[in-house]
Amino acid sequence: MPQVESDLPPPPRDAWVAELERLLPQWESLRDSSQVIIPISISRVNQFDAARLDVEMSAMLKEQLVKVFSLMKPGLLFQYEPELDAFLEFLIWRFSIWVDKPTPGNALMNLRYRDERAAPISGKEVRTGLEGPGLSVSQKILYCISTVGGQYIWSRLQSFSAFRRWGDSEQRPIARRAWGLVQNAEGLYRGVSFCNLLLFLYGGRYKTIVERFLKARLVYASPNMNRAVSFEYMNRQLVWNEFSEMLLLLLPLLNSSSVKKFLLPFSKDKSAGSSGDEADCPICRSSPSIPFIAHPCQHRYCYYCLRTRCSASSSYRCARCNEVVVAIQRQGTS
Structure with a gap:
């Protein structure tokens, strides 16, 4: 069979390089368009439990601090209770959020705060969807002012208005108007908090209004850590406490003589009832x-x-x- 020779000249040696340079931009654009944002699903129960644990930790610290002043004049700490609460909240913030560490409740729930404004949503830096820097300095300061300072100012305002009886003052219209503004502000805050709660239950982001305003989101600190805390011992302790409180309530109501007479036939030593x-x-x-x-x-x-x-x-x-x-x-x- 005779061989047929091609009339086409051979391609140059660097033809594949030119073809690669021509197709590389198309490949890069195709790869970028195919990247999908990795969704992050943070357990809502873990976030609520973390907040509850932080409250319990603050209560434990307050109880220990009150015991230090137990020998002082009774009622002295009651006058400065808002300052005491603010001091404890400031200590927790100073040694946790300010130094880029989770609060005690967040640490137990494997959570940390992330700056959602600077968090990556796509690209090579995304691996698990949990990446992202911590809170910035401005976010930390605003968080302290809004939580520690806001709670202190609100508690002091309520105690001051109640002590001055703004709500009962009919001779001073300014005080009564200020009392109405305080009540309206409280109602507005509760309404906004309820709306934020509904949004949190739907999307799982920003448990509080402060977190939503600052764009500080709770994400998992480690994807491989067990995020469930066993409450078995705590449940047993709660059951025993309730049972003991019930006994302390019922035992004084019982007639001791009737109980002894009822238990006497079951006693092995019946000499006490002998003639x-x-x-x-x-x-x-x-x-x-x-x-x-x-x-x-x-x-x-x-x-x-x-x-x-x-x-x-x-x-x-x-x-x-x-x-x-x-x-x-x-x-x-x-």
């Missing part, structure tokens, strides 16, 4: 120095034990026979 101890007082278990007789059951008691029981209850029942005591009489007198 040999009939001469002893059934309340203090000792031989009465001044014996008194309870009527109509004729059982011996100490005067003090029987008198106090009958004075405390008009329908006191005998500790031995559970019969109502209607009268008392000293033994040996007619």
Whole structure:
């Protein structure tokens, strides 16, 4: 078979380089257009738990600080309670957010604050969607002013208005108008907070108004860390505390004599109810120095034990026979 030679000249040696330079801009534009913003889904429960843990941490610090001044004049710290709360909140902010560290609650929930304005949304620097710088200096200062300073000023304003009775002042229209402005501002803040809560539940960003205003978003500090905290021990402690409080409430309402008489048949040692101890007082278990007789059951008691029981209850029942005591009489007198 005869060979057919091509009439086309061979391509130059650097033809592939020219073709690469021609197609490279198209490839770069295609790659940039195919990049998708990585969505970040931060658990809303973790953010609420972190805020709650921060509140509990502040309460623990306040309790320890109050114990230091326990021997001082009573009611002294109550006058400076807003200053004390502001001081503790400032300490938490100073040693956490100001030094680019999470608050105690955020640390337990594996959360940190991120500057959402400077966070990358696409590009080579995006790997997990959790990248981004921390808060700037201006954001940190504004966060301290709005949270620590705002709460202090609002608490002081409320206490001052309540002490001056702005709401009851009818002779001073300026004070009453100021009281109305305070109430309207509080209502407006609660309404805006409720709207922000709805937005947070829908999108999962900016739990508070301050965070939304400053563009300070809570994101995970580490994508591999366990973000769930076990509350098993805390639940057991809460159950035991509630149970003990219920017992402390119910035990004083029970009649001790009736309980002892009810438990006496189940007791292994029944010598206390034997006839040999009939001469002893059934309340203090000792031989009465001044014996008194309870009527109509004729059982011996100490005067003090029987008198106090009958004075405390008009329908006191005998500790031995559970019969109502209607009268008392000293033994040996007619």
